[in-house]
Amino acid sequence: MTSPAPPLLDWARLEWRDGSPFAVDYGDGYFGSRDPQAEVREVFLDANDLSLRFAGAQRFSIGETGFGSGLNVLLALEEWRRHAPPNAFLSILSFEAHPLSPGDLLAFHRHLGLDDADSRALRDQYPAPIPGLHRIEFPGARAVLTLGVGEAAPLLTQVQGRVDAWFFDGFAPRSNPALWNTGVFRQVARLSGPGTTFGTYTAAGQVRRDLESVGFSVHRVAGHGRKRERLIGNFKTTCPGPAVHPVQHVAVVGGGLAGVCMADALHRRGVRIVLFDPAGIAAGASGNPAAVLLPNLHPRDPELNRLAIAGMRQTQALIQRLEDPHGPCLRLATGVAFHGISAHGQKRVARLLKAGPEATGLLFNPEGPGCAAAPHLFYPHGLAVDMGALCRAAAQDLPAIHTQAVLSLNPCDDGTGVMLETSDEQPLRFDAVVLANAAGTGGPLCPEQSAISTVMGQMTRIRAPFPDWGGYVATGQGYCIPQGGGTAWIGATYRRTEGATNHLGTDKAPLAEDDAANLRHVNWVPGLDEADKTQVLDQWVGERAVVRDRLPLVGRSRLDPNGRVLMTVAHGSRGLLYAPMASEWLADHLLGLVEPLETAVAARLRPSRLDIEASGD
Template sequence: MRFVRTRIKPLLLLGSGYNYLRMKITNAKISLKEHNLSSATFNDIYHSSSGALEESLYVFIQGNKLTERWNALHDSDRFNIAEIGFGTGLNFFLTLKTWREQTRKPKRLFYTAFEKYPITKTDLATIYKKWPNLTYENDTFINLYPDHTIGCHRLLIDTDITLDLIFGCANHSIDLIKASAKLRVDAWYLDGFSPNKNPELWSYELFEKLAFHSAPDSTFSTYTAAGAVARNLRAAGFKVKKIDGYGKKRHSLIGILDKTESKTLSSCATPWLNIKTSKVFETKQKEATIIGAGLAGGTVALALARRGWKVTIVEAANQVLHGASGIDQLALRCRLFAKNSSLSLFFLHSYLFSKRYYSLLNNGSAWNETGLLQLGDAKNKRKLFDLEKIIDIYDSRVVQKMSPEIAASLVGLRLQNTALTDNLIYFPEGGWVDSLDLSSNLFSHPNISVSLNHSIDQIIRENKTWHLTSCRKKPLSSPVVVVASSFAAKNFECLKTLPLQEIYGQATKIPTSPKSERLNKVVCGERSVFPENGGHHTISASYFRPDQKTLSPEAMDPKQLNKENISRASSLFCDNGIFQSEDSDALSATRSAPPDFIPIIGLAPNFSQMRANYLAFTLNKKTKFEKSRNQDDYHEGLYLSVGHGSNGAATCPFAGEIIASLIARDPLPVSGETFDELSASRFIIRDLKRQKIRFA
């Protein structure tokens, strides 16, 4: 667990009714009496007491003419639906069922839903018993459903169905979407509580934002026919039509976007972050080459393959998941911060997404949700953090404060008293990933091919195509390239100034003993010790930078490092002789991380050109630029997923989803601010403002 100093800005712009210095969410308070499901907060029903399914079909699916439109758009790549007020998920389930029954339809369905007060998983399970016709859809969803934590939860429902659940105030959550990466919604479901109970969801302010994020000819439907709602929709640019309502309701509203002109961005303060004008690459030739078959490369490949792309992975080593990605057991936990910010949300949602990701991949065969105990003397913790603040802002299903007494009885082995401090952290849903099992299924998608022993010497772009040269094999050409190997990136002329530092580490693999096999949690202290896996334990890891001149040859000797790992792991427990060193194996690898220990994810900057474009920052760091200045800030069709360091098990799957979304022009699963903080351009702009001329 790394706790490093990272400058972060508190995230405060997220809506009234919440303390957004915390990342917790307030769950819905519901009342379920007889056939009526109602909200105690809004004193309103979620849906009709009878005919709820039929009303949802009539108002939303028929109201937006989905089956007819899907049939007409069967050659298109994706259809986007967005819902204001997810509630019980009924509209989503019926849409999902209708989609699966339709034979002619677009290739993928993307569904975005906003919800301020999510219903708890326990309450939903009770509600779903009333909908036996939707059992399959409900079961698929409930296994993945998160009922806590603000922000965007991306759920991979099926190979062709993605659900983004965005928890928080809709009016403010939609502001956080990157303006130059609009949702491009084809159909809106307006299903908030009634306008007189929850007027915020029916305001002109919100409808104007919906229009901005709409695709051409976007439609909407809603159960209400309130005059104020109709007027606000018209003012926002929608044509509105009143139709017969369902059941006892006299009327409801449907409509289509009337305004077709696109709005300009309201601010040009950071044109280097405007991905719309930085030429997000579009191609009908859905082919991509990924450099690196580690965890970063494999997860990007699978995310693209799910979207119908043909992916070629080139790897210099003789196996996939080589090096740090191939350590037998990889810990999965959340990197923690003492305050909410765009970065703390990134690491939190990386952890939550990756946990769902591993549980789905090959039916979760590589995932082991054992729980993870973090001791107070964890290696690389540079200073004590405020545990009370951590517990206050994170949900208890993410992290818990653990008493020494409970911790002592939790792991299956007796812990030393010196390890049982008041600074113990427990990740109840954390655990570890079996990298051997992962390697056998991460690359198995039919759209993925892997070329091993294939090092790339240089990448050059000519005629809208990237050309990859190799001294070992024939050159390759590809419209899209993702660099997912930090070490390869430093060899390419166009990326050689990426600020990546190497960190060497050695893990140790030791056989189990009658005593050690009782260990049932991942325990992280000065070393991390994993439960038994195939007759052995993994102990990880010693860390040092290869350029440290104070290290003696003896200190870098694998046998000596093994002994040190075993000694430090043994010191966590009371019993003697738990771990034996005679048959230990060394698992050495080098990780890479930027100086701020934040991974680099997204478009690859044109370093020299961006430096020239914003050189005025060296004279005045408050210089303002025209947005037209950044047309050549980024290389077309070149993307990065590098520098994940020791957090890679959590951040790589989420990074893969971000990059695939960017390439395929899907909605991004992170806020605009988070996306910007992950960009490699941060180093260029930061150094210019500090008058550090690092990038030539």
């Protein structure tokens, strides 16, 4: 285990002086002129020639060193909507050490007249002041923002990806030296490449010298408004670097939650995808009719908690996008109470309560509703979801879903692609292949799948004399998802399949003994303490793929040293929490875009961790 998570940040101290916003912590104003929008367009958008570059872009990345009110981001999105091709994708990276409170952010936006779809999306997804990277989606703009909360210098070291244009913003260098120094600019240079440009309001000599020292050419130009000068420039490279083979056409093998989320993430980034699954969408464990979205937290493991925060945000964003405005209703219940029924559960609750919700990303509320018979935690953003319906909704707009089986894959000798052999005996070439097929579901195997075990799980649908407890999900030793009308889904069993992998022939018929086990595990739930008053209505059985630490395997496979075969597998434990987030990370990783997870956090998912575990290190 690692050290405790860093504490929550304080909100920025804001004052309005003569109608203009002033940062008390920095002794400086948020804007350099009386016309902030004109300032942003000249100093950042025009300085980076964004209207022209957007018009020819397929995928584009912007980096910013001072988020503030988000004005730069929102005007960049406005420009992107106006000029970018229909299938283009924009990734924005920004940092803020002293974030505005939600109320101050709203006041800023009202002051600036910002109330379009993108500004509302920003306010709706605006994170708590939790240090780390937070992903915000702008579905209508085909864009995402990765917002780094905390000091830029250490956070930048944890960022991977490529940036095409920089906005060097933030308060004046004399007021904010932590943002304007060679340590920050070295990381900026690491994320830059041929053609990367920048614009900034400042013209300080030390900033110019620092930028030149890390490889930028810097030019003074006329400043905005009464400002005499400002700086623009571009990144100089002395070597061409390795040849880059663009990723345009990708195969995804597997039609469960991991596969459809992966295909959806790539499709939204303008990649042509083909999804293969002979059984169709959500035919296996992902057809679960009632899954629970619940974070997996630890009082002294901040990386695991960061995965939980990112996973909760990403799955909620996915559900919101698919439901809104006229999509299917995917949520079965809102709010999850975890009760310490067993000795282990009671110890877990006690440890998390002692650490406090601040230590784990404010994901639980110690005062929330729950059964008084046991100590509990309440997760207000937890959900119960029809996962099969979620998969089908995510796959609805995918351009190509094939039901032929993938028999084998072979990386091309030149390292630029992968050949797939399918059941119709016609080899197909793709720039990359993502394996999202669970163990035992056929298709090509990669070396990492030898570490995957399969687990049978049975859920039971019941009718019982439930009292009205508020409609939230009750979990502990087993879970109970209320359905209305006195019905609920309960479960689930967790029986390891003999032999670990490749068990398509396993008998998946429901078992009466598993119904009994499910009822026994939830006899603490109000209304289920008398078995003779409970009626079994239905069952659902699925086979799930897991590895020892119950985290998925996400990243490059050893099958191809050139990195054209990737995987997002073993989502059988908390797949609803991890699969959508893993897909976003893997898509950005494959395409060289800014990744939504810090490097140390993403390492917890990478398949190479199995090698370290096997070596005993």
